[in-house]
Amino acid sequence: MTSGTAEIFYVDDSPDDLFLANYQMREGGFSFALKTFSTGIAAIMDMERRAARGExxxxxxxxxYYMPITDGPELFRLIRANRQLASVLLASCSGGDDPHDRKAAEEAGADFILGKPLDLALCQQLISRREIA
Structure with a gap:
């Protein structure tokens, strides 16, 4: 990836949700790249590898939010514990609206709480604010 291309990682254990995100990406004309993962461990390993290489x-x-093995909040805690990954914005995505889940995600380090299905146009807005700042 070139340093000028914004990128978003999307982690979800649901093949249908990953399919929908990739479909939106193909049809939406977004100014960022999307990389999808079915496990949080795969995503954090990718980020740690990039950090080690200076990428x-x-x-x-x-x-x-709800995934087997490593759920969203646990993934956020792992990322926030690694200072090399501190610049990455974190967003929890869930089809539920339980206030306890929202609080748990925020306490784990989530910057944003998003609904399902994932809205890539909203993600575009959120990272655009970050790129301007």
Whole structure:
């Protein structure tokens, strides 16, 4: 990835949600690249590898709240514990609206709480604010 291309990572264990995000990406004409993962561990390994090589990190990582093995909040804690990954915006994505889940995601380090299905146009707006700042 060139350093001038914004990138978003999307982590979700649902093949349907990943398919929909990739479909939106193909049809939407967004100014960022999207990389999808079915596990949080795969996403964090990719980011750690990039950090070790001095490569660009994604501007944002969006993770499903409810996933087996490593759920969204746990993934956020792992990312926030690594100072090399501190610049990455984190967003929790869920189809539910439980206030306890929202609070848990925020306490784990989420910068944003998003609904499902993932809205890539909203993600574009969020990273555009970051690029301007």
């Amino acid at each position: 660009a990190l994604p501007l944002m990582l969006v993770a499903d």
